[in-house]
Amino acid sequence: MKRFVLFLLFAAVMAPAAAFAQGFEEGIKANVPFAFVAGDKTIPAGNCIVRTEGFTKGALSISNRDAKAATYVVPQPTESLAPATKTVLVFNKYGDSYFLARVERSGSSAGYQLKPTKVEKELRARTDSPIQMVRLELQ
Numbered sequence: 001m002k003r004f005v006l007f008l009l010f011a012a013v014m015a016p017a018a019a020f021a022q023g024f025e026e027g028i029k030a031n032v033p034f035a036f037v038a039g040d041k042t043i044p045a046g047n048c049i050v051r052t053e054g055f056t057k058g059a060l061s062i063s064n065r066d067a068k069a070a071t072y073v074v075p076q077p078t079e080s081l082a083p084a085t086k087t088v089l090v091f092n093k094y095g096d097s098y099f100l101a102r103v104e105r106s107g108s109s110a111g112y113q114l115k116p117t118k119v120e121k122e123l124r125a126r127t128d129s130p131i132q133m134v135r136l137e138l139q
Contacts, residue, residue: 026051027049027050027051027061028049028050028051028087028089028103028105028138029047029048029049029138030047030048030049030050030089030136030138031046031047031048032045032046032048032064032089032136033045034098035098036091036098036099036100037097037098037099037100037117037119037120038060038062038071038073038099038100038114039062039071039072039073039114039117040071040117041062041069041070041071042069043062043063043064043067043069043070043071043100044064044067044069046064046066046067047064047065047066048062048063048064049061049062049063049064049065050062050089050103053072058074058077059072059073059074059075060072060073060074060075060103060112060114062100073114075103075112075113075114075115076112076113076114076115077110077111077112077113078102078110078111078112078113079109079110079111080104080109080110080111081109082109083106083107083108083109084104084105084106084107084108084109084111085106086104086106086137086138087104087105087106087137087138087139088102088103088104088135088136088137088138089102089103089135089136089138090102090103090104090133090134090135090136091133091134091135091136092116092120092131092132092133092134093131093132093133093134094120094123094124094127094131094132095123095127097119097120097123098134099114099116099117099120100114101113101114101116101133102114
Protein backbone atom coordinates (compact mmCIF):
# COMPACT_ATOMS: atom_id res chain seq x y z
CA MET A 1 0.00 0.00 0.00
CA LYS A 2 2.84 2.38 0.89
CA ARG A 3 4.44 1.83 -2.54
CA PHE A 4 1.15 2.51 -4.28
CA VAL A 5 0.72 5.79 -2.41
CA LEU A 6 4.30 6.80 -3.28
CA PHE A 7 3.66 5.92 -6.92
CA LEU A 8 0.51 8.07 -7.00
CA LEU A 9 2.38 10.95 -5.38
CA PHE A 10 5.20 10.66 -7.92
CA ALA A 11 2.70 10.49 -10.82
CA ALA A 12 0.85 13.58 -9.56
CA VAL A 13 4.09 15.56 -9.34
CA MET A 14 5.43 14.43 -12.72
CA ALA A 15 2.21 14.69 -14.76
CA PRO A 16 2.51 18.44 -15.38
CA ALA A 17 6.15 18.05 -16.42
CA ALA A 18 5.32 15.23 -18.81
CA ALA A 19 2.44 17.18 -20.36
CA PHE A 20 4.61 20.25 -20.76
CA ALA A 21 7.43 18.23 -22.34
CA GLN A 22 5.23 17.05 -25.19
CA GLY A 23 6.25 19.06 -28.23
CA PHE A 24 9.10 20.59 -26.26
CA GLU A 25 11.93 18.53 -27.79
CA GLU A 26 12.81 21.36 -30.19
CA GLY A 27 12.79 23.81 -27.32
CA ILE A 28 11.53 27.33 -26.95
CA LYS A 29 13.60 29.75 -29.02
CA ALA A 30 13.77 33.34 -27.84
CA ASN A 31 15.78 36.43 -28.64
CA VAL A 32 16.24 37.75 -25.10
CA PRO A 33 17.28 41.44 -25.17
CA PHE A 34 19.07 41.32 -21.79
CA ALA A 35 21.42 39.05 -19.86
CA PHE A 36 19.68 36.97 -17.20
CA VAL A 37 20.43 34.50 -14.43
CA ALA A 38 19.12 30.94 -14.55
CA GLY A 39 20.26 28.65 -11.78
CA ASP A 40 23.89 29.47 -11.07
CA LYS A 41 24.78 30.94 -14.49
CA THR A 42 24.35 34.24 -16.25
CA ILE A 43 23.10 33.75 -19.81
CA PRO A 44 24.10 36.65 -22.10
CA ALA A 45 21.52 38.54 -24.16
CA GLY A 46 20.80 37.02 -27.56
CA ASN A 47 19.26 33.93 -29.10
CA CYS A 48 18.45 31.45 -26.35
CA ILE A 49 16.90 28.00 -26.30
CA VAL A 50 14.98 26.52 -23.37
CA ARG A 51 14.25 22.79 -23.58
CA THR A 52 13.41 19.90 -21.32
CA GLU A 53 16.10 17.36 -20.50
CA GLY A 54 16.49 14.13 -18.58
CA PHE A 55 14.68 10.84 -18.38
CA THR A 56 11.52 12.36 -16.91
CA LYS A 57 11.95 15.67 -18.75
CA GLY A 58 12.03 17.27 -15.31
CA ALA A 59 15.10 19.43 -15.95
CA LEU A 60 15.46 22.48 -18.17
CA SER A 61 18.44 23.22 -20.37
CA ILE A 62 18.87 26.95 -20.99
CA SER A 63 21.49 28.01 -23.51
CA ASN A 64 22.82 30.76 -25.71
CA ARG A 65 24.94 28.86 -28.23
CA ASP A 66 26.34 32.01 -29.85
CA ALA A 67 27.77 33.08 -26.49
CA LYS A 68 28.70 29.49 -25.56
CA ALA A 69 26.74 29.76 -22.31
CA ALA A 70 24.46 27.07 -20.91
CA THR A 71 23.04 25.77 -17.66
CA TYR A 72 20.66 23.16 -16.32
CA VAL A 73 18.01 23.81 -13.68
CA VAL A 74 15.51 21.56 -11.93
CA PRO A 75 12.33 23.64 -11.76
CA GLN A 76 9.04 23.04 -10.02
CA PRO A 77 6.33 21.84 -12.43
CA THR A 78 3.20 23.99 -12.30
CA GLU A 79 -0.36 23.53 -13.50
CA SER A 80 -2.84 26.30 -14.32
CA LEU A 81 -6.60 26.03 -14.71
CA ALA A 82 -6.53 27.09 -18.35
CA PRO A 83 -3.95 26.55 -21.09
CA ALA A 84 -1.57 29.43 -21.77
CA THR A 85 -2.53 31.51 -24.79
CA LYS A 86 1.11 32.39 -25.57
CA THR A 87 4.55 30.98 -24.98
CA VAL A 88 6.14 33.21 -22.36
CA LEU A 89 9.39 33.50 -20.46
CA VAL A 90 8.84 35.41 -17.22
CA PHE A 91 11.74 37.19 -15.51
CA ASN A 92 11.98 38.84 -12.10
CA LYS A 93 13.83 42.17 -12.38
CA TYR A 94 15.78 43.90 -9.62
CA GLY A 95 17.50 47.07 -10.86
CA ASP A 96 19.49 45.92 -13.90
CA SER A 97 19.46 42.22 -12.92
CA TYR A 98 17.04 39.72 -14.49
CA PHE A 99 16.27 36.23 -13.17
CA LEU A 100 14.35 33.61 -15.16
CA ALA A 101 11.34 32.80 -12.97
CA ARG A 102 8.78 30.92 -15.07
CA VAL A 103 8.24 29.24 -18.43
CA GLU A 104 4.79 28.86 -20.00
CA ARG A 105 4.03 27.13 -23.29
CA SER A 106 1.18 28.12 -25.61
CA GLY A 107 -1.66 25.60 -25.57
CA SER A 108 -0.48 23.91 -22.36
CA SER A 109 -1.76 24.30 -18.81
CA ALA A 110 1.55 22.89 -17.52
CA GLY A 111 4.59 25.06 -16.98
CA TYR A 112 7.74 25.45 -14.91
CA GLN A 113 8.58 27.71 -11.95
CA LEU A 114 12.25 28.26 -11.12
CA LYS A 115 13.33 28.58 -7.51
CA PRO A 116 14.84 31.95 -6.58
CA THR A 117 18.63 31.79 -6.40
CA LYS A 118 20.59 32.92 -3.36
CA VAL A 119 21.56 36.14 -5.15
CA GLU A 120 17.93 36.82 -6.10
CA LYS A 121 16.81 36.28 -2.49
CA GLU A 122 19.47 38.72 -1.29
CA LEU A 123 18.39 41.35 -3.84
CA ARG A 124 14.75 40.84 -2.88
CA ALA A 125 15.59 41.33 0.80
CA ARG A 126 17.49 44.58 0.11
CA THR A 127 14.82 46.26 -2.02
CA ASP A 128 11.80 48.13 -0.76
CA SER A 129 10.00 48.20 -4.09
CA PRO A 130 7.85 45.33 -5.36
CA ILE A 131 9.34 42.76 -7.72
CA GLN A 132 9.10 43.82 -11.36
CA MET A 133 7.96 40.97 -13.56
CA VAL A 134 9.02 41.10 -17.21
CA ARG A 135 7.08 38.89 -19.62
CA LEU A 136 8.79 38.03 -22.88
CA GLU A 137 6.03 36.77 -25.19
CA LEU A 138 7.17 34.58 -28.07
CA GLN A 139 5.71 33.59 -31.42
